[in-house]
Amino acid sequence: MIARKSALIILIQLLNGLLGYVALKFVALYMSPWEYGVVGFAYGFVALFSIFGQLGFDQAHIKRVSEGKDIGRCVATFAVTKMLLAGLMASAVFISIAIWRYLLHRGFETPLHEQAVYVMLVYFVLLTLTQTFISTFNARKETAKAYLPSLVYTMVRCVLTIFVAVYGLGVMALAYAYVFGEIFHFLIALILIRGYPVTKPSLFYFKSYIKFALPISIASASSIIMTNIDKVFIQLFWSAEQVGHYFAVFNISRYVILFVSSVGVLLFPTISEHHMRKDVAEIRRVVLQSERYLSMIVFPIVTLIILLAKPIIHILLSDKYLPALPVLQILPLFVLMEALARPYVSKFQGMDMPKIIRNRVFLMMIINVILNLVLIPRDIRSLGIKLVGLGAEGAAIATVTSYIIGLIYIRFEAWKTTRIKGNPKIILHAMASVFMGSILWYLLKLTHISRWYHLLIIALIGGGIYIVILFILKEFKKEDFDFFRDTLNIKKMLTYIKEEVRGK
Secondary structure (H helix, E strand, C coil): CHHHHHHHHHHHHHHHHHHHHHHHHHHHHHCCHHHHHHHHHHHHHHHHHHHHHCCCHHHHHHHHHHCCCCHHHHHHHHHHHHHHHHHHHHHHHHHHHHHHHHHCCCCCCCHHHHHHHHHHHHHHHHHHHHHHHHHHHHHCCCHHHHHHHHHHHHHHHHHHHHHHHHCCCCHHHHHHHHHHHHHHHHHHHHHHCCCCCCCCCCHHHHHHHHHHHHHHHHHHHHHHHHHHHHHHHHHHHCCHHHHHHHHHHHHHHHHHHHHHHHHHHHHHHHHHHHHHCCCHHHHHHHHHHHHHHHHHHHHHHHHHHHHCHHHHHHHHHCHHHHHHHHHHHHCCHHHHHHHHHHHHHHHHHHCCCHHHHHHHHHHHHHHHHHHHHHHCCCEECCCCEECCCCCHHHHHHHHHHHHHHHHHHHHHHHHHHHCCCCCCHHHHHHHHHHHHHHHHHHHHHHCCCCCHHHHHHHHHHHHHHHHHHHHHCCCCCHHHHHHHHHHCCHHHHHHHHHHHHCCC
């Protein structure tokens, strides 16, 4: 069932990615990188303060519900907590802007930047409240309920974004598209949670949540800072136009990382259940199997994105974004690092060892921020310090480097605590990807990719070469084919969705 739920996540994320790309394409065609950069900056700025909207309580809720705690008290306690956290987040944004403007006497590049920040704040407040329901669904491994609302959100935002771009309604309308999409996200999730027991909030449960959330909150905060500080730094030291370039190609990589993270959402409560039963052997099996399949899927995707970076930007975006070509040739590597680390992150979360997760992400964040400060700016004039000045390319290098360090750390801790050395089949996936990339690199010299179907054909050829190589290496077997075929069975998938939504 984990496989089928994972397949549903992949399907929904593919649809989300497709819709997101369609919206991005219209933005690329009808709006300037500067306009998109303003929204990208506002998103990144407020996202930094979404730290206060989480503080590890989302993971704590999933942990306690998956352990079998009273669902009514858990939902009530968590809902009150999330409302308080949403208020804390909004207050932090207003206070920071007040300090920036009235104490430090600084401002934004344009008034639109500040206005977009306030609109994005509304979006993040709604998202924080929506997570009350989504985290509950994830804790109960009700994948359809957890992910179908996100598909509705993406559809609404896609339609609104296209309308805004075509009719030239500008930056603020583009920012409002996020808000209206999130309203639908919230309402659908609210409808799906009807019928769940909700009792009174429990102080005892709240203390239990805090115990798990405190170390996780550092990890959560570090992850949010690491994911969004680059956009703020590029805006601060360069311009909104370069933020637009970076934000666009970052979103292409983000579509893949959403799939990786979604699989981790399923692994966490699954491992937690096995941990409660002290079934160490099953935990080991789940971790190694998930590592193998994630590696098998992500290696060729990342290789194809890097190899086809120029035609991807030319065809899927616009030549206006070609300055971001080096970024797209570097940034996807962080997706691969996260895919290889994700099973072990879920393992430590499920085994109630959040300190290791905290240490990993905190280490990554420190490295990421330092490298961003060194690689992005040309200089820091107030201090008279000359720096590298790579801009968006420096941000990509910083991100990939921090994820490499994070992978090394989590794998070392897994070996030290439970003697899991990892799945050696990863080496075969790497070899097959390199060989596939070498063949395609030669083919690209003989052909010119100018249409979307050229790009699709080359990607399919690459995927076919990859599977054939794995088959020759005896890494892709009949049972793997049967596994994927059964997992992707449309009839069984629809039956599962209907049963879950109806509460069976």
